[in-house]
Every structure is written in C-alpha cells, then in structure tokens.
Amino acid sequence: MLGKAKTTKLVVLFCFTSVTILYGWVKKLTDHSQISYKNDVENEKMYIRKGKVVILLSNQRSGSSFVGEFFARFNRGFYLYEPLLPYGTDCDQLNSERLEYLQKISQCDFSTLKSSYRYAYATNHIQSHHECLSAQVCSPPRHKTILQRYSKLCQNFSNHSISQAKPPIVETIKRGPCGLPLNLTIWSSLCHSADIVALKVLRICTVPSLEGIVETLTNYGNEVYVIELVRDPRGIINSALNLELRKPGVDKRLNRICGRFRNNFEFVERERGDKFSTSLISEGRYLRIRYEDIATDPVKGAEKMYKFLNMDLPSEVREWIQMSTASPSEKIEELQAELDNKELTLEELMNSKKKLSQMKKEQRNPYGTVRDSSHVVVKWRKMLNMDIIAQIQKKCGSIMTKLGYKLINSIEERNDLSNQLY
Known part of the structure; x- marks a missing residue:
C-alpha cells in the first residue's frame, strides 16, 4: 500500500515537473516569436519612406520621355524611367505582379528586383529588356543624372560602417566599382534621401x-x-x-x-x-x-x-x-561659335565640346528629349x-x-x- 502511494506521488511529481518544463519552453518560444515579430515590424518600419511619390x-x-525629364533633372529627386519594362505592354499579363513591384520600388525597396525581373522574363520572354536585370536598372542612359549622383555617393562610401545611410540596411559594405550593375543598397539610400520619388509608367493601363x-x-x-x-x-x-x-x-x-x-x-x-x-x-x-x-x-x-x-x-x-x-539647330550653332572663341579656358572648351556632342546625338535620336x-x-x-x-x-x-x-x-x-x- 505504501509502495503504491509512493509510486503515485512520483508519477504526480513527474507530470507536474514535465508540465512546468513544457510551459517554460512554450512561453520561451512564444516570447521569442513575439520579439521576432516585433523586430520584423520594426525592420519594416525602417524601410518605409515618407514623402512625395509621383x-x-x-x-x-x-512625349513621356520628355516630360519625365522634368523630374529626372531635379537635383533632389529620384526618377525611374520605365521600371516595369520587363513586364511587357499587355496589362492583363502579370498585372498583380507588376503592381506589387511598383509599390515596392515606390517605397525605395529594391530587394525583389532580381526575382521580379527574372519572373517577368520567364513569362514574357522579352530578352531585349534583359539589360534591366543585368544593370539592375532599365535603360541606364535615361538615368544619366541620377546615376551621376549614385556614382558620387558610391565613391564616398568606405569599408566601415554606413549606418547613417537611409535606410540603414546593412552595417558594412564591400567597396567595388561605382558603375553597373548597381549596388542596390546605395541605390535605395539615394532613393530614400530624395524629396520626390517619380516613376514614369507606361505598363499600367488604367488609373x-x-x-x-x-x-x-x-x-x-x-x-x-x-x-x-x-x-x-x-x-x-x-x-x-x-x-x-x-x-x-x-x-x-x-x-x-x-x-x-x-x-x-x-x-x-x-x-x-x-x-x-x-x-x-x-x-x-x-x-x-x-x-x-x-x-x-x-x-x-x-x-x-x-x-x-x-x-x-x-x-x-x-x-x-x-x-x-x-531650336536645337540654333543651340548647336551657338555651341559651335563658343568653340571658335579663342579666349576659352581648356576646361570651358572641353565642356562646350561635350555639350555639342550630346546635343547632336540627342537631336538624331528618335527617343531623345532634345526637340x-x-x-x-x-x-x-x-x-x-x-x-x-x-x-x-x-x-x-x-x-x-x-x-x-x-x-x-x-x-x-x-x-x-x-x-x-x-
């Protein structure tokens, strides 16, 4: 009889101990989950940009290429030229995917750029737009102004902490060539610091x-x-x-x-x-x-x-x-006259030659913005x-x-x- 009572006590004690330990594990996992969820929310908030989106x-x-330049030429703006290029002109195809990607980049979140473009390519087979993926930006020549600022910002980054960058996505960054493909961390930082984020969109069909x-x-x-x-x-x-x-x-x-x-x-x-x-x-x-x-x-x-x-x-x-x-012809004549000015410094002469070359090139380009x-x-x-x-x-x-x-x-x-x- 005493043996049975002792056995019963041991069983009750074992069960109580097991429940206590199990409760501790569950509570610990729950607390960890809550902390993890809280961190996820905080991290998401860290990526959120508040400002003007056009x-x-x-x-x-x-005429959208020309009008888009009104934003591209703004020194404190961030302008993207046709970021939905890989999705094609058929708005019924990949409609939700293109809208989701547009929303992300409107918030300077380029984390899904590669996967989004690859999926679009796999569906549409538009190989002519592969540059968007390889350069990590569509039509780089159209982004000349912002890419110059990107290059300057990239060169200012060093191998140590860049926690002051907006947003502070990573603590360190390996220094590399400041050209293409883009470093999306720096690209996102540049976007976050802009007064305006403007996007030229031809591949969304309706308001x-x-x-x-x-x-x-x-x-x-x-x-x-x-x-x-x-x-x-x-x-x-x-x-x-x-x-x-x-x-x-x-x-x-x-x-x-x-x-x-x-x-x-x-x-x-x-x-x-x-x-x-x-x-x-x-x-x-x-x-x-x-x-x-x-x-x-x-x-x-x-x-x-x-x-x-x-x-x-x-x-x-x-x-x-x-x-x-x-009149482009008049401007070209003016620049040509500047080159004949013997009083120009070497730097002024080089700048005039560069402007003249760009003007002539743009004038010949059917997609150009000089008209x-x-x-x-x-x-x-x-x-x-x-x-x-x-x-x-x-x-x-x-x-x-x-x-x-x-x-x-x-x-x-x-x-x-x-x-x-x-």
Whole structure:
C-alpha cells in the first residue's frame, strides 16, 4: 500500500515537473516569436519612406520621355524611367505582379528586383529588356543624372560602417566599382534621401489599377500624386508609323490607346465616382495634362506640374527646358561659335565640346528629349494622309473631343496650321 502511494506521488511529481518544463519552453518560444515579430515590424518600419511619390502614367509615343525629364533633372529627386519594362505592354499579363513591384520600388525597396525581373522574363520572354536585370536598372542612359549622383555617393562610401545611410540596411559594405550593375543598397539610400520619388509608367493601363498602391503608400504617410499624360492619337500614330508600327497594325494600336483614354476619362469624370476616384480628385492628387500644352509652352507646363505638387519649379529644371526646347539647330550653332572663341579656358572648351556632342546625338535620336517641341505638335498634319486621319477619328473621335482635340474632315483643314486643333 505504501509502495503504491509512493509510486503515485512520483508519477504526480513527474507530470507536474514535465508540465512546468513544457510551459517554460512554450512561453520561451512564444516570447521569442513575439520579439521576432516585433523586430520584423520594426525592420519594416525602417524601410518605409515618407514623402512625395509621383506616378507619371502615359502611353508610348506620347512625349513621356520628355516630360519625365522634368523630374529626372531635379537635383533632389529620384526618377525611374520605365521600371516595369520587363513586364511587357499587355496589362492583363502579370498585372498583380507588376503592381506589387511598383509599390515596392515606390517605397525605395529594391530587394525583389532580381526575382521580379527574372519572373517577368520567364513569362514574357522579352530578352531585349534583359539589360534591366543585368544593370539592375532599365535603360541606364535615361538615368544619366541620377546615376551621376549614385556614382558620387558610391565613391564616398568606405569599408566601415554606413549606418547613417537611409535606410540603414546593412552595417558594412564591400567597396567595388561605382558603375553597373548597381549596388542596390546605395541605390535605395539615394532613393530614400530624395524629396520626390517619380516613376514614369507606361505598363499600367488604367488609373483605377493604382488604387491599392495609392492607398498603401498614403497609409504609410506618403503624398501620392498621379499625373496622366495624354496626347492627340493622330500625333501618337504618326510618331509610331515613323518607327515600328505598320499600317495593318493601326487599328489594334488605336483600340489600346483610346481604350485607355476612355477608361481613365470615365473613371475621373463620372459624377458619382467610387471612393478612390472621389478622394483622388477631392484631395488634388490627380492631374491630367496634354502633351500639346506642354510642348507649346514647356516652362509653363512644368510650372503647372510642380505647382500640382505644391512646389516651385526648380531652377535646374527650368534651365534644362530652356536649353532643350529652343531650336536645337540654333543651340548647336551657338555651341559651335563658343568653340571658335579663342579666349576659352581648356576646361570651358572641353565642356562646350561635350555639350555639342550630346546635343547632336540627342537631336538624331528618335527617343531623345532634345526637340523644338512646338514643331513636334503639328508634325502629324504634315505627314499623315486623310485616310489614316479618318481611320483614327472614326476609332477615337468621341474621346478625342472630350479631351479637347478638334476633328478635321478635309485636306484644307489639315494644312491650315493657323487653326489650332487642341
């Protein structure tokens, strides 16, 4: 009897001890999990950037490269040229993936750049855009201004602590060549320190698609601005026909272009918009701007865009516009005259030669940003025949009228350049 009682006590003691130990383990694991979760949250907060985010939404051949330079030339800005290039032009393909990636880079988070681009390549097989992955930035020549700042910042980093960088992603960094591929830690730091993060996006088809991004970034404390750049479809088609488009493909291209115009116009202009459209408009975070208005008076157009952001037009942007949009031929003549000036120092001479070379190169480039912009606006009227014009107006006439473009029905109307059609 005593033996059984003793055995029972030992069993109870063993069970109690086991439960106590088990409880201690569970509590320790729970506490560790809570600490880990807390650290994850804190780390996530560390990556969050609070500031102005500008999404420049447009179509191909709509002057977005030129308008994008208004942000690229801002010394305290961070501008990305077509970061969604690998995702292709079909917005129905990888739509959620491209939106997710756009949201990340809007917050200066480039941690998924490689995996995102590889996945896009594997799906689309667009090998011509492989440079985005190999350089870790799409179209490096388009990022010349920001890459110069990147290079300078990279050279200032040493092998010791860079904990003061924004964000403090790592404590040490191995010094290497400050060229391509980019060091994404330094790239992210440069992005975080900018007053504006601006992204030129052609591969998001509609404004409503941006709802999730705008909401998330706003909740993080950002001011998100959407600028939709539109252009007369006759000008778009004329430009495309001079490059890659063939006449049999005009209808299909028009369906895409004018379909976007209609969807965005209806979303923004309808009397009873949903919560997103109402807040976007009422809070002054959406701006529709026509390429023709900017091309006619680029400085005024740039001032309007920066006023939309509650900012003054930066002096360096104003100077670039004046340099790039005056008659390129006249500017080339001025620079050539400078080279003939025998009083120039060697440094001044080298700078003038460099500017002249860049100006000539940009003038020849069909994707360039140096143009007599006021002449570009009417170029289609000198090149498109009435059959193509009629085809465009039949497909897009209704939305063109709503956007303020006038339709024409005769060669005489087309050739009368004194009659402004916008």
